Amino acid sequence: MAQGIDVGTGFIVSARLENNQFVYKPFRDAFLKLDGSNDFTKKIMAQTNANFITKGNDIYIIGEESLSFASLLNKEVQRPMSAGVVSATETEASNILELILQTVSGQPQKDNETLYFSVPAPSIDVENDIFFHEFTIANTYNAMGYNAKAINEGLAVVYSELGNDQMTGIGISFGAGMVNLCLSLMGAPVVQFSIGRSGDWIDQMAAKACGITANKARAVKEKGIDLSQSKFSSREETAVAAYYKNLIEYVIKNFKQEFSKNGSTQGFDKPIKIVLSGGTSLPQGFDTLFEQVLAKSDFPLNVESVIRASDPLNAVSKGCLIAAIADEG
Amino acid sequence: MFYILAILGILCFGTYMCIMANMLKNLIKAVESLKGAIESINVNVAPTSVSNNTMGTSTEYKFKGKKEVQDEFEQNLMKDLAQFEQPKEQVDIKLNLESKSQQVDNQAQSALDFLKNKKDKE
Numbered sequence: 044m045a046q047g048i049d050v051g052t053g054f055i056v057s058a059r060l061e062n063n064q065f066v067y068k069p070f071r072d073a074f075l076k077l078d079g080s081n082d083f084t085k086k087i088m089a090q091t092n093a094n095f096i097t098k099g100n101d102i103y104i105i106g107e108e109s110l111s112f113a114s115l116l117n118k119e120v121q122r123p124m125s126a127g128v129v130s131a132t133e134t135e136a137s138n139i140l141e142l143i144l145q146t147v148s149g150q151p152q153k154d155n156e157t158l159y160f161s162v163p164a165p166s167i168d169v170e171n172d173i174f175f176h177e178f179t180i181a182n183t184y185n186a187m188g189y190n191a192k193a194i195n196e197g198l199a200v201v202y203s204e205l206g207n208d209q210m211t212g213i214g215i216s217f218g219a220g221m222v223n224l225c226l227s228l229m230g231a232p233v234v235q236f237s238i239g240r241s242g243d244w245i246d247q248m249a250a251k252a253c254g255i256t257a258n259k260a261r262a263v264k265e266k267g268i269d270l271s272q273s274k275f276s277s278r279e280e281t282a283v284a285a286y287y288k289n290l291i292e293y294v295i296k297n298f299k300q301e302f303s304k305n306g307s308t309q310g311f312d313k314p315i316k317i318v319l320s321g322g323t324s325l326p327q328g329f330d331t332l333f334e335q336v337l338a339k340s341d342f343p344l345n346v347e348s349v350i351r352a353s354d355p356l357n358a359v360s361k362g363c364l365i366a367a368i369a370d371e372g
Numbered sequence: 373m374f375y376i377l378a379i380l381g382i383l384c385f386g387t388y389m390c391i392m393a394n395m396l397k398n399l400i401k402a403v404e405s406l407k408g409a410i411e412s413i414n415v416n417v418a419p420t421s422v423s424n425n426t427m428g429t430s431t432e433y434k435f436k437g438k439k440e441v442q443d444e445f446e447q448n449l450m451k452d453l454a455q456f457e458q459p460k461e462q463v464d465i466k467l468n469l470e471s472k473s474q475q476v477d478n479q480a481q482s483a484l485d486f487l488k489n490k491k492d493k494e
Contacts, residue, residue, distance in 0.1 A: 061473075063475070063476050064473045064475055064476065065474045067472045067473075068467055069469045069471075071469065094466055094468065096465075106465070143465070146465040146466075146467060147467065203479070203480070203483070206478070206484070206485075207478065207482045353477065353479070354472075357472065357474070361474075369488050369490075370491070372491065
């Protein structure tokens with residue numbers, strides 16, 4: 044009995060092993076604060092199926108429905124985490140994250156059940172207090188009776204998808220708030236870092252370029268866009284595709300810089316695989332676009348192929364679960 | 373008369389200078405001994421508590437070492453976290469997104485075997 048938790052900016056996903064199957068339970072990591080001083084709003088909320096809590100005169104819609112309400116009210120949802128970590132200053136956000144973690148994980152199935160949760164690698168372009176983040180989450184789970192341990196998000200992707208490759212290769216998680224990358228050699232991280240831009244950044248930049256809200260830009264992305272195309276049907280799609288390309292270039296450029304500082308080709312005798320995972324990697328043609336950018340980048344390692352994770356949304360939680368099961372023995 | 377006053381003046385000035393020099397000398401000694409005392413204490417933080425000894429005649433200084441500082445930091449952090457205001461009217465939050473299952477695949481089995489072997493070797 045063990046559990047893996049992907050603590051992401053966009054989703055929090057729990058993974059457990061049941062009857063030789065990985066079972067994933069996702070929860071949208073978002074909330075929307077509404078003024079509930081009006082009784083009418085409270086009555087309306089009570090009649091919906093939305094998850095919400097009230098506190099004084101405030102109503103907090105939590106999870107998936109916060110997006111629908113935000114779109115309806117032309118507002119932006121808030122996230123309990125920023126730059127991949129729990130906010131050290133926003134108490135409300137921290138409480139909501141704790142509530143979501145408790146809901147997603149449930150009570151431990153035995154005393155001291157091993158639980159691995161994902162944490163970002165140190166960021167190279169934004170300030171993220173990983174110590175406080177890790178401490179807060181471990182504290183929440185340990186108080187519930189778990190034996191909680193942290194694992195790097197990129198390494199979790201490697202554990203999930205490169206078992207047949209002796210855990211050697213690159214795992215990249217394109218989340219909502221951050222990109223996490225880990226170059227692993229035999230299961231040990233060689234180069235790992237995170238960058239503070241990913242899906243949300245694409246939404247914001249495309250929104251700015253086209254004069255629309257970030258929610259609408261996200262809708263364009265999720266409606267289905269083929270990134271391998273060279274022409275797009277609308278201005279919004281063109282903007283989204285342009286920022287996708289820019290993001291991939293930024294990731295590869297930063298990998299090259301970090302590899303030149305901390306990496307070595309020693310041990311990488313065979314060409315490696317690069318695994319793409321995370322919600323931002325979902326659009327059709329994302330892997331093709333990645334290959335195209337990679338081919339022009341003078342990459343320092345031989346790459347056999349660029350592959351998508353078997354289940355991009357659940358690869359991190361699956362990797363966390365694999366680490367937890369192996370740890371329990 | 374003038375000579376008498378001049379001699380008295382010189383004597384007074386000389387005495388004053390002697391007293392001042394002596395005071396300065398004592399002051400330098402005091403500073404040096406204080407400096408020596410501080411350097412002889414092998415700690416990295418300031419004194420945190422002062423108490424009279426059993427005779428009530430002198431003072432004992434207690435200093436904290438690195439471990440105590442770390443422990444106190446963690447205790448304070450725990451207190452701060454405990455003080456976070458909890459939602460007062462908490463309701464049941466439902467998992468209202470669809471769960472998904474995936475058969476344990478070959479990749480995952482290889483990963484588990486690899487990590488278990490690694491752990492056994494360690």
